[in-house]
Amino acid sequence: MTPPVVPHMLGQALAVAQARGLARLDAQLLLLHALGRPDSDRGWLLAHDGDKLPEEAARLFRQLSLRRAAGEPLAYLVGRKEFFGLQLQVDARVLVPRSDTETLVDWGLETLAAPGMPAGARVLDLGTGSGAIALALKATRPALDVTALDASTAALAVARGNADRLDLALQFIESSWLDNVSGHFHLIVSNPPYVAEGDAHLAALTDEPQSALTAGPDGLDDIRTIIAKAPAHLHAGGWLQLEHGYDQAAAVRELLVQRGFDQVQSRTDLAGVERCSGGCWPTESGPQQTAG
Ligand SMILES: C[S@@+](CC[C@H](N)C(=O)[O-])C[C@H]1O[C@@H](n2cnc3c(N)ncnc32)[C@H](O)[C@@H]1O
Numbered sequence: 001m002t003p004p005v006v007p008h009m010l011g012q013a014l015a016v017a018q019a020r021g022l023a024r025l026d027a028q029l030l031l032l033h034a035l036g037r038p039d040s041d042r043g044w045l046l047a048h049d050g051d052k053l054p055e056e057a058a059r060l061f062r063q064l065s066l067r068r069a070a071g072e073p074l075a076y077l078v079g080r081k082e083f084f085g086l087q088l089q090v091d092a093r094v095l096v097p098r099s100d101t102e103t104l105v106d107w108g109l110e111t112l113a114a115p116g117m118p119a120g121a122r123v124l125d126l127g128t129g130s131g132a133i134a135l136a137l138k139a140t141r142p143a144l145d146v147t148a149l150d151a152s153t154a155a156l157a158v159a160r161g162n163a164d165r166l167d168l169a170l171q172f173i174e175s176s177w178l179d180n181v182s183g184h185f186h187l188i189v190s191n192p193p194y195v196a197e198g199d200a201h202l203a204a205l206t207d208e209p210q211s212a213l214t215a216g217p218d219g220l221d222d223i224r225t226i227i228a229k230a231p232a233h234l235h236a237g238g239w240l241q242l243e244h245g246y247d248q249a250a251a252v253r254e255l256l257v258q259r260g261f262d263q264v265q266s267r268t269d270l271a272g273v274e275r276c277s278g279g280c281w282p283t284e285s286g287p288q289q290t291a292g
Pocket of ligand 1: 094095096097098101126127128129130131132133149150151152155175176177191192193194211212213222
Protein backbone atom coordinates (compact mmCIF):
# COMPACT_ATOMS: atom_id res chain seq x y z
CA MET A 1 0.00 0.00 0.00
CA THR A 2 1.30 3.50 -0.86
CA PRO A 3 2.00 5.40 2.40
CA PRO A 4 0.01 8.64 2.81
CA VAL A 5 1.85 11.74 1.62
CA VAL A 6 2.40 14.31 4.37
CA PRO A 7 1.03 17.61 3.01
CA HIS A 8 3.57 20.42 2.82
CA MET A 9 3.36 24.06 2.09
CA LEU A 10 4.98 24.82 -1.27
CA GLY A 11 8.02 26.40 0.40
CA GLN A 12 8.47 23.38 2.71
CA ALA A 13 8.24 20.96 -0.23
CA LEU A 14 11.01 22.87 -2.00
CA ALA A 15 13.17 22.79 1.12
CA VAL A 16 12.72 19.00 1.45
CA ALA A 17 13.71 18.49 -2.19
CA GLN A 18 16.80 20.67 -1.74
CA ALA A 19 17.73 18.70 1.37
CA ARG A 20 17.63 15.59 -0.87
CA GLY A 21 20.34 17.27 -2.96
CA LEU A 22 18.33 18.96 -5.72
CA ALA A 23 19.47 22.33 -7.07
CA ARG A 24 16.93 25.04 -6.17
CA LEU A 25 16.10 25.68 -9.84
CA ASP A 26 15.47 21.97 -10.52
CA ALA A 27 13.25 21.71 -7.44
CA GLN A 28 11.24 24.76 -8.54
CA LEU A 29 10.79 23.45 -12.10
CA LEU A 30 9.72 20.00 -10.87
CA LEU A 31 7.26 21.53 -8.40
CA LEU A 32 5.75 23.71 -11.14
CA HIS A 33 5.48 20.61 -13.35
CA ALA A 34 3.74 18.68 -10.55
CA LEU A 35 1.31 21.58 -10.13
CA GLY A 36 0.65 21.74 -13.90
CA ARG A 37 2.08 25.26 -14.11
CA PRO A 38 4.52 26.66 -16.73
CA ASP A 39 8.25 27.15 -16.04
CA SER A 40 7.69 30.89 -16.21
CA ASP A 41 5.72 30.73 -12.91
CA ARG A 42 8.82 30.69 -10.67
CA GLY A 43 7.85 34.17 -9.43
CA TRP A 44 4.39 32.84 -8.58
CA LEU A 45 6.01 30.06 -6.50
CA LEU A 46 7.94 32.61 -4.43
CA ALA A 47 4.79 34.60 -3.79
CA HIS A 48 2.81 31.47 -2.74
CA ASP A 49 5.34 29.53 -0.66
CA GLY A 50 2.83 29.41 2.22
CA ASP A 51 0.12 27.78 0.05
CA LYS A 52 -0.79 24.16 0.76
CA LEU A 53 0.51 21.64 -1.78
CA PRO A 54 -2.40 19.43 -2.97
CA GLU A 55 -1.88 15.76 -2.10
CA GLU A 56 -1.77 14.49 -5.69
CA ALA A 57 0.84 17.12 -6.65
CA ALA A 58 2.81 16.34 -3.47
CA ARG A 59 2.93 12.65 -4.38
CA LEU A 60 4.10 13.39 -7.93
CA PHE A 61 6.64 15.98 -6.74
CA ARG A 62 8.12 13.50 -4.25
CA GLN A 63 8.51 10.82 -6.97
CA LEU A 64 10.09 13.26 -9.41
CA SER A 65 12.44 14.69 -6.76
CA LEU A 66 13.67 11.22 -5.82
CA ARG A 67 14.32 10.38 -9.50
CA ARG A 68 16.14 13.68 -10.01
CA ALA A 69 18.20 13.08 -6.85
CA ALA A 70 19.17 9.69 -8.34
CA GLY A 71 20.54 11.49 -11.41
CA GLU A 72 17.75 11.28 -14.01
CA PRO A 73 17.90 14.32 -16.32
CA LEU A 74 15.38 17.05 -15.54
CA ALA A 75 14.35 17.09 -19.22
CA TYR A 76 13.23 13.43 -19.08
CA LEU A 77 11.23 14.07 -15.90
CA VAL A 78 9.31 17.01 -17.34
CA GLY A 79 9.35 15.50 -20.87
CA ARG A 80 10.68 18.53 -22.67
CA LYS A 81 13.74 20.69 -23.33
CA GLU A 82 14.10 24.11 -24.92
CA PHE A 83 16.61 24.28 -27.76
CA PHE A 84 17.21 27.34 -29.95
CA GLY A 85 13.89 28.77 -28.74
CA LEU A 86 11.95 25.60 -29.63
CA GLN A 87 10.16 23.42 -27.07
CA LEU A 88 11.18 19.84 -27.90
CA GLN A 89 9.61 16.76 -26.35
CA VAL A 90 12.32 14.39 -25.14
CA ASP A 91 12.51 11.08 -23.32
CA ALA A 92 15.01 8.30 -22.74
CA ARG A 93 14.97 7.37 -26.46
CA VAL A 94 17.06 10.46 -27.31
CA LEU A 95 19.96 12.49 -26.01
CA VAL A 96 18.84 15.64 -24.19
CA PRO A 97 19.82 18.50 -26.54
CA ARG A 98 22.61 20.63 -25.03
CA SER A 99 22.87 24.40 -25.33
CA ASP A 100 26.48 23.89 -26.56
CA THR A 101 25.00 22.47 -29.77
CA GLU A 102 23.47 25.87 -30.59
CA THR A 103 27.02 26.83 -31.66
CA LEU A 104 26.69 24.33 -34.54
CA VAL A 105 23.26 25.71 -35.50
CA ASP A 106 24.62 29.29 -35.49
CA TRP A 107 27.52 28.27 -37.73
CA GLY A 108 25.25 26.36 -40.10
CA LEU A 109 22.92 29.36 -40.44
CA GLU A 110 25.87 31.66 -41.10
CA THR A 111 27.11 29.31 -43.83
CA LEU A 112 23.67 29.03 -45.42
CA ALA A 113 23.38 32.84 -45.50
CA ALA A 114 26.65 33.23 -47.49
CA PRO A 115 26.52 34.46 -51.10
CA GLY A 116 26.04 31.59 -53.53
CA MET A 117 23.95 29.42 -51.20
CA PRO A 118 20.42 28.94 -52.59
CA ALA A 119 17.46 29.89 -50.38
CA GLY A 120 16.20 26.32 -50.66
CA ALA A 121 19.58 24.76 -49.90
CA ARG A 122 19.58 21.04 -49.09
CA VAL A 123 20.69 20.29 -45.53
CA LEU A 124 21.33 16.92 -43.89
CA ASP A 125 21.46 16.44 -40.09
CA LEU A 126 23.27 13.18 -39.29
CA GLY A 127 22.29 11.60 -35.95
CA THR A 128 19.31 13.89 -35.42
CA GLY A 129 18.12 12.43 -32.08
CA SER A 130 15.21 14.62 -30.95
CA GLY A 131 15.53 16.55 -34.24
CA ALA A 132 17.06 19.51 -32.42
CA ILE A 133 19.53 20.74 -35.07
CA ALA A 134 17.35 19.99 -38.10
CA LEU A 135 14.30 21.66 -36.52
CA ALA A 136 16.27 24.73 -35.38
CA LEU A 137 17.58 25.24 -38.93
CA LYS A 138 14.16 24.73 -40.53
CA ALA A 139 12.41 26.98 -37.98
CA THR A 140 14.90 29.79 -38.67
CA ARG A 141 15.03 29.36 -42.47
CA PRO A 142 11.71 27.76 -43.56
CA ALA A 143 12.75 27.65 -47.25
CA LEU A 144 15.53 25.13 -46.50
CA ASP A 145 15.09 21.54 -47.63
CA VAL A 146 16.11 19.71 -44.44
CA THR A 147 16.59 15.96 -43.99
CA ALA A 148 16.99 14.43 -40.53
CA LEU A 149 18.72 11.03 -40.27
CA ASP A 150 19.32 8.60 -37.44
CA ALA A 151 20.18 4.91 -37.09
CA SER A 152 17.71 4.62 -34.20
CA THR A 153 14.06 3.96 -35.12
CA ALA A 154 13.09 5.10 -31.61
CA ALA A 155 14.95 8.40 -31.93
CA LEU A 156 13.36 9.06 -35.33
CA ALA A 157 9.91 8.59 -33.79
CA VAL A 158 10.74 11.35 -31.27
CA ALA A 159 12.09 13.64 -34.01
CA ARG A 160 8.98 13.04 -36.17
CA GLY A 161 6.74 13.85 -33.21
CA ASN A 162 8.60 17.12 -32.61
CA ALA A 163 8.41 18.08 -36.30
CA ASP A 164 4.64 17.41 -36.31
CA ARG A 165 4.03 19.38 -33.10
CA LEU A 166 6.08 22.32 -34.35
CA ASP A 167 4.54 22.06 -37.83
CA LEU A 168 7.97 21.98 -39.47
CA ALA A 169 8.25 19.84 -42.61
CA LEU A 170 11.40 17.68 -42.56
CA GLN A 171 12.33 14.57 -44.46
CA PHE A 172 13.49 11.56 -42.45
CA ILE A 173 15.91 8.76 -43.25
CA GLU A 174 16.74 5.72 -41.13
CA SER A 175 20.36 4.90 -41.87
CA SER A 176 23.75 4.21 -40.40
CA TRP A 177 25.42 7.50 -41.30
CA LEU A 178 25.38 7.95 -45.09
CA ASP A 179 24.69 4.32 -46.07
CA ASN A 180 21.05 4.94 -47.21
CA VAL A 181 21.53 8.53 -48.39
CA SER A 182 21.25 9.55 -52.03
CA GLY A 183 21.84 12.89 -53.69
CA HIS A 184 23.90 15.91 -52.75
CA PHE A 185 23.63 18.54 -50.01
CA HIS A 186 24.83 22.12 -49.53
CA LEU A 187 25.40 21.53 -45.82
CA ILE A 188 25.86 18.38 -43.77
CA VAL A 189 25.77 18.94 -40.00
CA SER A 190 26.21 16.44 -37.23
CA ASN A 191 26.51 16.15 -33.49
CA PRO A 192 27.60 12.51 -33.52
CA PRO A 193 28.61 10.33 -30.57
CA TYR A 194 32.13 11.45 -29.59
CA VAL A 195 32.82 10.26 -26.04
CA ALA A 196 35.65 7.73 -25.72
CA GLU A 197 34.61 4.31 -24.41
CA GLY A 198 35.56 4.15 -20.74
CA ASP A 199 35.61 7.97 -20.35
CA ALA A 200 34.97 8.99 -16.73
CA HIS A 201 32.19 11.42 -17.81
CA LEU A 202 30.00 8.46 -18.87
CA ALA A 203 29.31 7.66 -15.20
CA ALA A 204 27.12 10.78 -15.04
CA LEU A 205 25.30 9.96 -18.30
CA THR A 206 23.86 6.51 -17.61
CA ASP A 207 20.23 7.60 -18.24
CA GLU A 208 20.89 8.66 -21.85
CA PRO A 209 21.24 6.17 -24.75
CA GLN A 210 24.85 4.95 -24.85
CA SER A 211 24.52 4.64 -28.66
CA ALA A 212 24.16 8.44 -28.71
CA LEU A 213 27.33 8.99 -26.70
CA THR A 214 30.26 6.65 -27.31
CA ALA A 215 32.37 6.19 -30.43
CA GLY A 216 35.32 3.83 -29.97
CA PRO A 217 38.49 4.02 -27.90
CA ASP A 218 39.27 7.67 -28.73
CA GLY A 219 35.69 8.86 -29.35
CA LEU A 220 36.44 9.61 -33.01
CA ASP A 221 35.16 6.45 -34.76
CA ASP A 222 31.87 8.01 -35.95
CA ILE A 223 33.55 11.31 -36.89
CA ARG A 224 36.08 9.37 -39.02
CA THR A 225 33.24 7.55 -40.81
CA ILE A 226 31.31 10.77 -41.46
CA ILE A 227 34.38 12.64 -42.75
CA ALA A 228 35.24 9.71 -45.02
CA LYS A 229 31.72 9.38 -46.49
CA ALA A 230 30.32 12.93 -46.55
CA PRO A 231 32.17 14.21 -49.67
CA ALA A 232 30.23 11.78 -51.90
CA HIS A 233 27.06 13.66 -50.84
CA LEU A 234 28.29 17.27 -50.83
CA HIS A 235 27.84 19.73 -53.67
CA ALA A 236 31.12 21.38 -54.69
CA GLY A 237 31.36 24.33 -52.29
CA GLY A 238 29.17 22.49 -49.75
CA TRP A 239 30.10 22.33 -46.07
CA LEU A 240 30.52 19.61 -43.47
CA GLN A 241 30.25 20.90 -39.89
CA LEU A 242 30.67 18.63 -36.85
CA GLU A 243 30.31 19.03 -33.11
CA HIS A 244 32.99 17.21 -31.12
CA GLY A 245 34.53 16.93 -27.66
CA TYR A 246 36.29 19.83 -25.90
CA ASP A 247 39.72 18.31 -26.65
CA GLN A 248 39.11 16.90 -30.16
CA ALA A 249 39.24 20.02 -32.38
CA ALA A 250 42.84 19.59 -33.58
CA ALA A 251 42.28 15.89 -34.38
CA VAL A 252 39.06 16.62 -36.29
CA ARG A 253 40.67 19.46 -38.27
CA GLU A 254 43.50 17.08 -39.19
CA LEU A 255 41.02 14.44 -40.40
CA LEU A 256 39.22 17.06 -42.53
CA VAL A 257 42.46 18.33 -44.08
CA GLN A 258 43.62 14.77 -44.85
CA ARG A 259 40.29 14.02 -46.56
CA GLY A 260 40.73 17.07 -48.84
CA PHE A 261 38.44 19.70 -47.30
CA ASP A 262 39.23 23.40 -47.74
CA GLN A 263 38.77 26.30 -45.32
CA VAL A 264 39.07 23.89 -42.40
CA GLN A 265 38.28 25.75 -39.18
CA SER A 266 36.70 25.48 -35.73
CA ARG A 267 34.08 27.44 -33.81
CA THR A 268 34.05 28.10 -30.06
CA ASP A 269 31.08 27.83 -27.72
CA LEU A 270 30.08 30.51 -25.19
CA ALA A 271 32.74 29.21 -22.79
CA GLY A 272 35.42 29.75 -25.46
CA VAL A 273 35.93 26.01 -26.04
CA GLU A 274 36.50 24.80 -29.61
CA ARG A 275 33.24 22.88 -29.92
CA CYS A 276 32.72 22.41 -33.69
CA SER A 277 35.00 21.92 -36.69
CA GLY A 278 34.27 21.74 -40.37
CA GLY A 279 35.37 22.44 -43.89
CA CYS A 280 34.22 23.17 -47.41
CA TRP A 281 34.31 20.53 -50.13
CA PRO A 282 36.32 22.16 -52.94
CA THR A 283 34.95 23.09 -56.33
CA GLU A 284 36.72 21.46 -59.29
CA SER A 285 38.38 24.78 -60.14
CA GLY A 286 39.83 25.19 -56.63
CA PRO A 287 38.86 26.40 -53.18
CA GLN A 288 35.58 28.30 -52.75
CA GLN A 289 35.81 31.93 -51.77
CA THR A 290 32.54 31.81 -49.84
CA ALA A 291 33.03 32.57 -46.14
CA GLY A 292 32.07 29.85 -43.69
C1 LIG B 1 25.08 12.92 -29.56
S1 LIG B 1 23.51 12.36 -30.17
C2 LIG B 1 22.97 13.86 -30.98
C3 LIG B 1 21.47 14.02 -31.02
C4 LIG B 1 21.01 15.40 -31.57
N1 LIG B 1 21.54 15.67 -32.88
C5 LIG B 1 21.43 16.52 -30.63
O1 LIG B 1 22.34 17.28 -30.97
O2 LIG B 1 20.84 16.63 -29.55
C6 LIG B 1 24.02 11.33 -31.52
C7 LIG B 1 22.92 10.70 -32.35
O3 LIG B 1 23.55 9.90 -33.35
C8 LIG B 1 22.78 8.72 -33.53
N2 LIG B 1 23.65 7.67 -34.08
C9 LIG B 1 24.54 6.89 -33.42
N3 LIG B 1 25.15 6.05 -34.29
C10 LIG B 1 24.64 6.32 -35.51
C11 LIG B 1 24.88 5.80 -36.82
N4 LIG B 1 25.75 4.81 -37.03
N5 LIG B 1 24.18 6.34 -37.85
C12 LIG B 1 23.28 7.33 -37.64
N6 LIG B 1 23.01 7.86 -36.43
C13 LIG B 1 23.69 7.36 -35.38
C14 LIG B 1 22.24 8.39 -32.15
O4 LIG B 1 21.09 7.56 -32.26
C15 LIG B 1 21.95 9.79 -31.61
O5 LIG B 1 20.62 10.18 -31.88
